[in-house]
Amino acid sequence: MHYGENRVYKKIEIIGVSKKGIEDAIQTAIAKAHKSLEKVSWFEVGEIHGHVGDDGMVSEYQVILKVSFQLK
Amino acid sequence: MHYGENRVYKKIEIIGVSKKGIEDAIQTAIAKAHKSLEKVSWFEVGEIHGHVGDDGMVSEYQVILKVSFQLK
Amino acid sequence: MHYGENRVYKKIEIIGVSKKGIEDAIQTAIAKAHKSLEKVSWFEVGEIHGHVGDDGMVSEYQVILKVSFQLK
Amino acid sequence: MHYGENRVYKKIEIIGVSKKGIEDAIQTAIAKAHKSLEKVSWFEVGEIHGHVGDDGMVSEYQVILKVSFQLK
Amino acid sequence: MHYGENRVYKKIEIIGVSKKGIEDAIQTAIAKAHKSLEKVSWFEVGEIHGHVGDDGMVSEYQVILKVSFQLK
Amino acid sequence: MHYGENRVYKKIEIIGVSKKGIEDAIQTAIAKAHKSLEKVSWFEVGEIHGHVGDDGMVSEYQVILKVSFQLK
Amino acid sequence: MHYGENRVYKKIEIIGVSKKGIEDAIQTAIAKAHKSLEKVSWFEVGEIHGHVGDDGMVSEYQVILKVSFQLK
Amino acid sequence: MHYGENRVYKKIEIIGVSKKGIEDAIQTAIAKAHKSLEKVSWFEVGEIHGHVGDDGMVSEYQVILKVSFQLK
Amino acid sequence: MHYGENRVYKKIEIIGVSKKGIEDAIQTAIAKAHKSLEKVSWFEVGEIHGHVGDDGMVSEYQVILKVSFQLK
Amino acid sequence: MHYGENRVYKKIEIIGVSKKGIEDAIQTAIAKAHKSLEKVSWFEVGEIHGHVGDDGMVSEYQVILKVSFQLK
Amino acid sequence: MHYGENRVYKKIEIIGVSKKGIEDAIQTAIAKAHKSLEKVSWFEVGEIHGHVGDDGMVSEYQVILKVSFQLK
Amino acid sequence: MHYGENRVYKKIEIIGVSKKGIEDAIQTAIAKAHKSLEKVSWFEVGEIHGHVGDDGMVSEYQVILKVSFQLK
DSSP, X not given: OOTTSOEXXXXXXXXXXXXXXXXXXXXXXXXXXXXHTXXXXXXXXXXXXXXXXXXXXXXXXXXXXXXXXXXX | OOTTSOEEEEXXXXXXXXXXXXXXXXXXXXXXXXXXXXXXOEEEEEEEEEEEOTTSSEEEEEEEEEEEEEOO | OOTTSOEEEEEEEEEXXXXXXXXXXXXXXXXXXXXXXXXXXXXXXEEEEEEEOTTSSEEEEEEEEEEEEEOO | OOXXXXXXXXXXXXXXXXXXXXXXXXHHHHHHHHHHTOOOOEEEEEEEEEEEOTTSSEEEEEEEEEEEEEOO | OOTTSOEEEEEEEEEEEESSOHHHHHHHHHHHHHHHTOOOOEEXXXXXXXXXXXXXXXXXXXXXXXXXEEOO | OOTTSOXXXXXXXXXXXXXXXXXXXXXXXXXXXXXXXXXXXXXXXXXXXXXXOTTSSEEEEEEEEEEEEEOO | OOTTSOEEEEEEEEEEEESSOHHHHHHHXXXXXXXXXXXXXXXXXXXXXXXXXXXXXXXXXXXXXXXXXXXX | OOTTSOEEEEEEEEEEEESSOHHHHHHHHHHHHHHHTOOOOEEEEEEEEEEEOXXXXXXXXXXXXXXXXXXX | OOTTSOEEEEEEEEEEEESSOHHHHHHHHHHHHHHHTOOXXXXXXXXXXXXEOTTXXXXXXXXXXXXXXXXX | OOTTSOEEEEEEEEEEEESSOHHXXXXXXXXXXXXXXXXXXXXXXXXXXXXXXXTSSEEEEEEEEEEEEEXX | OOTTSXXXXXXXXXXXXXXXXXXXXXXHHHHHHHHHTOOOOEEEEEEEEEEEOTTSSEEEEEEEEEEEEEOO | OOTTSOEEEEEEEEEEEESSOHHHHHHXXXXXXXXXXXXXXEEEEEEEEEXXXXXXXXXXXXXXXXXXXXXX
């Protein structure tokens, strides 16, 4: 952020899904948003969910996050 | 959902308005989002509001919901 | 709002930044959304943050708000 | 609402109870408030509770809502 | 409550203050509401605050509660 | 409830799923809990979710609720 | 407040509307409650909403607040 | 707790009811859970409700709490 | 409080632990803060937790509270 | 989930403890629930706590989660 | 913030009081914290309260905020 | 904790920043608090934020946590 001038940001909510772990789910979501939508500046984690396989192992992490980018 | 591979979803917030009832307001919002925006996968109801006519009857239900769809 | 017919609205989250004050940050965000995105109908203030300069003075107000507009 | 002039509204919390369903509980509460208290303009649903009979059937829905009306 | 018929309740928020303790603050608030306002059916405690004297002793408990009564 | 004597209740969280609507999802969950687990006394609705089919129609409602029963 | 004796307060929820700004909406609501209802002692701001005109300017601020007064 | 080794706990929600007061309602719930269900390690108070008799006196306190015990 | 002049308060979070009860845990925390830290003006109870002994009796109450004092 | 037929799920709250990290605490809790209680379908992380050793190092992570399984 | 190196910040909660308005209450609190405690980097507004005089006018605004500063 | 005697703890809020991941941000914050402030006993994670570089990669994790230590 460049402080001291009027600016506007937009926040969108996305969900990253990864079988590796929480940080990988976050990075997956941000990379996608960064490429397909907008140049993301920062993020906030909302909820962390996941799916469990028949063997009782976590088969994927689902991280709900808000990402913000400047409206130019 | 197809479990076990990295994926990204987006969640948007919409409000469905119907005079018939809560389920109809939900369906109205989802049909609109599905047609105009994206192929919706699931939804979560946030708040349920409504307007009351001069006769003291509910004239419409306003259901705020989040709908999610995959970013491809 | 025109009551009594099925309608759908979308809510998006934006952040207005102003050094003048809270109302100016709100107006900055809404003017931007109104011009670049959609004709906004109403807003709800979420959080109010700010940055402080080295002199201990508030150097800017950051107001997070949700704005709503009709999907036509 | 008539926008653009100073106005004041009051919000009160009421609970509507109905064995028919959620919308009927809402309508029951609003009709009562409209008649006994004030001309209600809009409502927001808070919580939805209910009672279960000995046969395992929902015997009534209890919907907690806030209703708003203008102070004139 | 008498289950199975349409009914409407009103919930109001009151604050009971007592130097004796939390239960006494609750009872003080309910007795007052019961006598001055309506015949209270049940209550829910919201927040518990208090004031501290110059000697570092709690000088009073302030219990914020919602009380409900039937609208007849 | 029979007021005035010491009692203990247990609250469990269940999810009812129905394609018909919200009330049917609630009733489905309660009937199951009532039969398989315990004689339910009352319930509180937590969240209302749902799944959307490829045609943009709600294919099922998922209602998360807490049900309570006495521990005897 | 006069500390150290049993007292009871009531809290009500009101909404002040003003086109000037947030403080004016608060003052509008409190002045009305003070005159029409009760001698208000303190207030707490709940939510801040607003309406936007066709020109993208905030046409009014709607401040939801709780005001408290002593029950005598 | 014995720190430093992998362990799993379960949390359940119970409601203790007592006419004596809040601590007694807590103790009633915990004693029952301890005897009928599992050896409880700690608890967290959720909400405090109560019933009021026709004389305007609190006839019972209902304390909702979560109790935790180790899964062995 | 002395109303009408600019002032600043600080709020800190402390936990009082007592085997006697909730009020005693509150008083224990406030007395300690009052003596070791600052002259406390008021408090707000956050959460109420506790520990249970092997005999199923509450062995201590842990009350989390915020206490406020003026910065002079 | 198999969409489109009435089903009921149960959600329980468990705490996984691990000195390795957050994902290991989650997996520890789920494996235990899967083996001792029920075949878990999905989970939601609630809170993340931890214990700190005398050396100022995190000695264990405590992850509170809700796990869901179908009631058959 | 200088991104990309390990850093630690502390957040404290303060209350600014001003009869002029919300921004002045924020500035009052931050100036005090900046001078007496630490060099503040940013702030977040928590709650906005106020006191009302006998004439029904807001006599002061009380803004509860969290301020953050780097631990060096 | 040594159960069964009156004790007082203090909770403070800190933010740990690390480019490695969430656990490293937690450990960074706790080590700093442990060394500069007080001997920390336990922690609770509040929010998880982060910054994103121009390349769409998470450049740092910011974990907001509360740490507790005994007041002696």
